[in-house]
Amino acid sequence: MCNKAPQQRRVAPPFRAGYRQRRTLGYSCSVITSQAKLIFGVDMEMESRIFSVTEYIRPSDGEPIRSVVLETKDSAVVVWHAHPGQEITAHVHPDGQDTWTVISGEAEYYQGGGKVAHLKAGDIAIAKPGQVHGALNTSPVPFVFVSVVASGNAGFALAEK
Structure with missing residues (x-):
């Protein structure tokens, strides 16, 4: 306006x-x-509303890096980068939903109880509160995705694949 x-x-x-x-x-x-x-609670003139995924990619030879784009009381938006063979450990958010939008690569997506689904670029995976999720990069290229967890205080706990 x-x-x-x-x-x-x-x-x-x-x-x-x-x-x-x-x-x-x-x-x-x-x-x-x-x-x-x-x-x-946001300065609308100073705060950017458009972000480039490539600016938040943080490759790591150790565990995959979670790079925070924006974190508020309502949600957390992060970019994940996993090299081939790297894993995002199976986990749950007891009080929040985690939505992944895959940007590049492919992965086996853990759903708990030994159930696995295949994710590829363009896919969206939604884990509702308490649902197990995690991934193993099975492709020869980096697995990059944007994760939106809502609410911002959704909690975190490790889980079985």
Whole structure:
């Protein structure tokens, strides 16, 4: 709303005839932004809303790296990178859902009870609260995915594959 050219109204203070002040729906952009910050806890003018997955990829020769994009009380958005043969250990989030969107590579996706599904680029896997999930990169290229866990305090516990 603040980026659009707002309608301009003429305001003529006694000391400066012809003075113009830009307003949007009767509120200045700084007032709208301040109210959004109070309501949502986010500075809408300063906070980026678009992220590049490639900027968050953190290859590691040890365990796969969890690179945090954004973490709030409502959710955690992270990018995972697993080299061929690396594993994201089976686990659960007792109080939250974990949604994976696969960007590249392939993996065997653990679902608990010995059940496994095959994931590939373009797939979305959803683990509801308490459902086992994890993965083993079975492809010759890195397995990269974006994970969104909601709520932000979903908890974490290791689990059997």
